[in-house]
Amino acid sequence: MDIKNTFKEPEFDKISDLVWEIPKTFKKKMNVPVRVYATESLLKRMDLQVFEQITNVATLPGIEKYAFALPDSHAGYGFCIGGVAAFDINAGGVISPGGIGFDQNCGMRLVATNLDIKDVRPKIKEITDLLFKEVPAGVGSMSKLKISRDEFRELAETGAEWAVKKGYGWEEDLGHTELEGVAGWADSSKISEKAVSRGIKQMGTLGSGNHYLEVQYIKEEDIKDRYIAKKWGLFPGQVVIMFHTGSRGAGHQIASDYLQLFLEVMERKYGIKVVDRELACAPFQSKEGQDYYMAMGCGVNISFVNRQIILNKIRGVFSTVLEKDPDKLGMTQIFDIAHNRASLEKHRVDGEEKELLVHRKGSTGSYPPGKKEIPAVFRKDGSPVIVGGSMETGSYLLVGGSKADETFDSTVHGSGRTMSRAKARGMTEGRELFKKMLKNGIYVRSASWSGLAEESGSSYKDIDEVVDIVDSAGISKKVCRFTPVSNVKG
Amino acid sequence: MRLFIMGYRFLEDVSIADVAFIAKAADLQSLFKYCSDAVTNTMVKNIKDIRQNVKKKFHIKAKDIDMLLFMFIEKIIYYKDVYGLVFKDMRSRIKKKGNLYLGEFEASGEKLDGMKHDLLVDVKAATFHMLEVKKSGKMWSAMVVLDI
Numbered sequence: 001m002d003i004k005n006t007f008k009e010p011e012f013d014k015i016s017d018l019v020w021e022i023p024k025t026f027k028k029k030m031n032v033p034v035r036v037y038a039t040e041s042l043l044k045r046m047d048l049q050v051f052e053q054i055t056n057v058a059t060l061p062g063i064e065k066y067a068f069a070l071p072d073s074h075a076g077y078g079f080c081i082g083g084v085a086a087f088d089i090n091a092g093g094v095i096s097p098g099g100i101g102f103d104q105n106c107g108m109r110l111v112a113t114n115l116d117i118k119d120v121r122p123k124i125k126e127i128t129d130l131l132f133k134e135v136p137a138g139v140g141s142m143s144k145l146k147i148s149r150d151e152f153r154e155l156a157e158t159g160a161e162w163a164v165k166k167g168y169g170w171e172e173d174l175g176h177t178e179l180e181g182v183a184g185w186a187d188s189s190k191i192s193e194k195a196v197s198r199g200i201k202q203m204g205t206l207g208s209g210n211h212y213l214e215v216q217y218i219k220e221e222d223i224k225d226r227y228i229a230k231k232w233g234l235f236p237g238q239v240v241i242m243f244h245t246g247s248r249g250a251g252h253q254i255a256s257d258y259l260q261l262f263l264e265v266m267e268r269k270y271g272i273k274v275v276d277r278e279l280a281c282a283p284f285q286s287k288e289g290q291d292y293y294m295a296m297g298c299g300v301n302i303s304f305v306n307r308q309i310i311l312n313k314i315r316g317v318f319s320t321v322l323e324k325d326p327d328k329l330g331m332t333q334i335f336d337i338a339h340n341r342a343s344l345e346k347h348r349v350d351g352e353e354k355e356l357l358v359h360r361k362g363s364t365g366s367y368p369p370g371k372k373e374i375p376a377v378f379r380k381d382g383s384p385v386i387v388g389g390s391m392e393t394g395s396y397l398l399v400g401g402s403k404a405d406e407t408f409d410s411t412v413h414g415s416g417r418t419m420s421r422a423k424a425r426g427m428t429e430g431r432e433l434f435k436k437m438l439k440n441g442i443y444v445r446s447a448s449w450s451g452l453a454e455e456s457g458s459s460y461k462d463i464d465e466v467v468d469i470v471d472s473a474g475i476s477k478k479v480c481r482f483t484p485v486s487n488v489k490g
Numbered sequence: 491m492r493l494f495i496m497g498y499r500f501l502e503d504v505s506i507a508d509v510a511f512i513a514k515a516a517d518l519q520s521l522f523k524y525c526s527d528a529v530t531n532t533m534v535k536n537i538k539d540i541r542q543n544v545k546k547k548f549h550i551k552a553k554d555i556d557m558l559l560f561m562f563i564e565k566i567i568y569y570k571d572v573y574g575l576v577f578k579d580m581r582s583r584i585k586k587k588g589n590l591y592l593g594e595f596e597a598s599g600e601k602l603d604g605m606k607h608d609l610l611v612d613v614k615a616a617t618f619h620m621l622e623v624k625k626s627g628k629m630w631s632a633m634v635v636l637d638i
Contacts, residue, residue, distance in 0.1 A: 077619030140602040198571040208612035249571040277618035
């Protein structure tokens with residue numbers, strides 16, 4: 001069965017060297033055209049499933065202006081990953097769990113140190129081994145933390161604030177977190193007991209797949225915006241820690257529960273038909289839509305708590321190995337940002353201000369200076385955007401660009417996969433990859449050799465190529481690039 | 491691509507960030523068993539390494555066969571997240587009663603153990619993307635995309 005060949009290749013209208021349009025006429029029921037951000041070369045290498053999926057998104061009710069596929073787009077389920085769609089909540093616009101991703105508020109956290117790479121490299125094995133021990137990772141990983149069901153419901157409503165109050169972090173971490181660490185609209189009465197059961201033993205765990213925890217450093221030549229880098233506390237040679245994880249089983253259960261509910265009511269109550277059941281949705285203003293929005297808020301908070309607890313463990317590990325308090329090591333949080341979330345935002349569409357629910361699935365908010373969505377400490381500069389690359393290549397910190405409004409203030413989240421996990425396993429052997437990376441100065445600890453092989457650098461697009469596109473398009477601008485020195489993989 | 495008559499096969503070019511598979515069987519009971527194996531095999535390289543010292547029974551009621559499979563996979567994931575269990579064997583009785591599909595399942599397996607099981611990647615959810623259970627001639631088949 002060659003499913004890939006069943007997808008029709010669209011004809012693109014060239015809007016600019018970096019923007020390509022699939023017109024509404026490509027598929028019946030498309031309400032808006034699709035815009036793809038890519039160079040011509042990258043466009044040709046993109047998986048046809050991306051265009052199949054993003055044109056399906058363009059059929060959803062209430063979608064405004066365009067459905068977007070960003071340069072890191074790759075095939076997902078329902079929505080492509082790297083997809084963006086905004087819905088007018090006052091004109092029947094919908095909310096769709098599949099457009100947010102099962103892992104609500106899956107995202108990135110970046111932590112500074114005042115350490116230089118030359119001082120850390122001799123201890124990197126010790127640091128990484130202890131990180132691997134302290135932050136559970138891999139299939140079925142569970143936390144040692146004891147959290148009651150009532151506490152779990154409380155943290156689902158109060159997010160990172162809960163974690164900081166419990167001692168898992170510093171008060172200032174909150175100001176350096178998107179939404180200041182709390183989705184205030186969350187209501188834990190909207191999540192199921194199953195979601196609580198799945199999440200309760202997973203707070204402070206990394207998970208598996210493409211989730212990771214990485215120690216990185218900044219090369220002198222990789223600082224691209226010296227003014228902002230300095231202002232945000234970044235300097236050449238500096239060691240930073242970046243990690244990627246989300247709302248774990250609880251978030252997935254929330255999405256699953258509402259997907260099933262939406263399939264039940266979507267057509268019967270609201271007359272909505274979708275071309276892929278994974279796009280199941282409900283009008284945002286409906287009871288079901290509102291319930292899911294409040295439940296998604298819980299997923300967002302659960303994820304903030306997960307990352308907050310992990311940050312606390314990271315500080316503990318560095319402190320133990322380097323025998324200094326974390327504050328003496330300058331371990332401040334730079335930023336924490338989601339790349340799977342729906343966000344209520346005001347945008348101008350054809351000159352008219354509208355209240356939109358912007359779905360970003362595998363896409364990061366990239367707000368230009370002054371936007372209210374940006375935490376106060378960054379508002380003058382634009383929002384920090386953390387872009388995770390593959391464990392072999394590197395990652396980026398960007399800042400919201402002046403042209404971000406073209407994509408409803410959305411940008412890339414990573415480099416994007418180029419091949420399936422099975423194919424990657426067939427091409428790379430985990431132990432060999434480990435040796436190769438070690439030779440290249442990257443020490444890895446992984447719960448699984450096969451899992452490691454699945455995440456090889458060759459399984460991903462070139463992060464520099466992807467970031468160059470959004471930088472040249474003015475959606476987000478480069479601040480600096482990070483080079484990995486060690487990686488903990490689930 | 492190698493053809494297969496019964497069992498399951500992972501698809502390399504579908505939903506590349508996640509995992510897709512097709513299962514085929516002569517009856518629904520075997521089809522669900524193969525789907526269970528495929529989910530487990532996504533997480534554990536060698537299913538034969540899993541011992542059968544824990545049994546779990548569960549019932550599922552669904553309005554169509556696709557939904558029954560979705561809820562069945564969701565249940566396997568639930569046992570993994572809540573009890574750390576993976577299953578080697580899955581017995582089932584599936585019947586249609588009126589407009590509903592009823593499934594009775596008995597799973598046996600053991601707790602995940604990183605020292606003993608060669609672990610691959612976590613399955614986080616079943617999805618409805620391309621989900622299809624159908625009968626063609628005498629054979630049942632299922633197409634599934636798992637969220638990773």
